[in-house]
Amino acid sequence: MPKSVLKVENLNKHFGRRQILHDISFETYAGEVFGFLGPNGAGKTTTIKIAVGLLSLDEGDIKINGISIKKDFEGAIAQVGGIVENPELYKYMSGMQNLKQYARMRTGIDQKRIDEVIELVGLKNRINDRVGKYSLGMRQRLGVAQALLHRPKLLVLDEPTNGLDPAGIKGLRDILKDLAHKEQISVLVSSHLMSEMELMCDRVGIIMNGKLVDVKSVEELISSVSGEFVTYKLKVDNATKAISLIDNVNDDNKKIIDETHIEVLIEKENADNVVSNIAHKLITNGIKLSMLCPAENKKLEDVFMEITKNGGVQIA
């Protein structure tokens, strides 16, 4: 049983009369990257801001490493590091001066730790430059360094890949995965870029209209939507003749795409047998089979679209 780090319990939040969050409850564990997925305005940032102490909560509680944010704010927040929205640090200071500012606000951080974190995010060569001269990617790295200074148990990043170039995204992804898997930090990342989440996260929570719809591992989530069938694509010289030869599949599960292409839905359980049978039958009956392969797996993106469609999403 992995160790629970962030525990969100029945979180409710109103802005004026509008309810932003409805009874949100979930947990994140040490050693995992948890993705918080949802369209813009769903309540991701609001939840995250409450978890790092920028917003107050109306009902429910948040516990970080077992410490309630309501009862011991300083104690709970001391376990959290984070970047909320953009990495806006003091532009007129150097990276080092910025880190020293944050070091003074927390306990137990010496120069050695600061150097360690700078090394980790790969900013050693530019740390004495003014932050105003940094690229967005460098500011994001400095933000991560800031968040890691006090060795937090929970690292919270709100839309961390926003505005980063592909190389920057990859760099950040590697840092976060390393932190979670090697240092046993619990990382909470929010995003509306599903493809990004798929590469980065171990588990995903989907939030819509202020309600948590689902929490599953990435694999679970994908298979839960695609079900027991796998789609196979065939390329043949005569589609009409070929489809009549495939007799070990229900008529509903096979269809002609065009003159040379066929799609067949095959049960996962017995897929290997069925596929080799089909191949054998077609070839022995003189059909020229030039391709037989499973269609690409459903992406988290599609899963997300499907779930939100089923939930009748209306993006405000």
Add this chain to the structure above:
Amino acid sequence: MLKLLRLMKNEFIKLSLKLSTWIMVIIILAICVAYSVGCYTMVKNSNSYSSYNSLTGYEYEIEYLRDTKQDGWERQVEELQFLIDNKVFDGWRAMATHEMFELKTDSMDKATTEKINIIKKSIENSDWKMYYQFKIDDNNSIYSSSSDREVQNWRYKYSLDNEIEPIVGEWKSDVIDELAVAKISVQRMEESPNTITGEAGKQYNELKESIKINEYRLENDIKYSVKDIELSFIMGGPSTFDVWVMLGMGVQLISTIGLIVIIIAGGIVASEFSSGTIKFLLINPVKRGKILASKYAVVVSVSFLLLLLMYLVFTVMGGLLSGFENIGASNLSVINGKVVEIPGFLYMAKTYLLGSINMIVMATLAFTVSSLMRSSAIAIGVSMFAMMGGSIIDMILKEVLRVDWGRYLIFSNIDIVNISQGNSLYEGQTQGFAIAVLAVHMVIFWLTAWDGFVRREV
């Protein structure tokens, strides 16, 4: 506590890394230096103006009298000519000359002629002892009661007994002159005790205090005493210039620091919002109240640092322009009927602190608006308006709308230096009252800022 100090260090670093802070400090330095030179020049010029009673002045006056031929002009010309012939410009000889010509009439008796001769002789020989002895004899013949004689003769007797020659500008003789005038005034007032009330009562007490202080100076041989300067451009400035006069005049410039402190206070919270850094500030394991407190503490410390800087600049400039010889002087005050010596720098520090209350209150207002509105422009604007336009609102309430509750407004109480000197707009508005009103306002400002900042959704 340690955490608060570390937070304050952060704030100081932020300020010190901003170019605008240093530009403001340099502006303050430049203004202080320029003001010092300006004050020095003003005092020097106003003194050269008083030398009007010199030789050319007399000659000019004679010419004027000859042209206009007013009643009794011949006598006045004669008096002026006498002043010129004997090189009398000021001091006891001028007084004696005037007295002599007052006595001169067309039909003088023998005694009067005798008096005139004595006075004339003493002036011609510059023999002050002869003149003072004559004054004592003369007073004894004029006043019958012994108390009158004592008061009227005190100046002459004291000078003769202690061999203090009356010379204008010599501190002892100046103190004796001042004392003599005060003693006579006090005695006059005491003759009709029922008139010593209200404004006259205040004046009476001030005279009594000045007598005590001046007697103490003579007894203890204290050449110089540090005083506040009531700068009035109608009455003219102080007559001499030194370090303490410079510092006294410098009190007027505290509001300049006030402007800069308002700019800092207005930006210290709002700038975190406008640059987005507030999020990184508030995700730290520090209660918001502490962050706000550290920022306020830095505003107040910067105010006092700037005040100290200003004080030092005025001391150095005053010394460079006129010498440092009075730097160790004390202030003399009457407390509970006794004369107390307070070291000059302590006394002036008190005056400066009193003058800084205005600045601190306005900075607090700016700080509060800043933490409520997230906008330094609004914060600075509101506070500047309160600082500059407050007295106008105050006047409108008092003189146009004629409401009395204006006395409870911040504007009517903010000019604490003026109020402590007794120049308040409302009757009975004492220094204590003003401080109480300001204290209530400060508490409201603090609570508003705290509530707004701690509950703010970022």
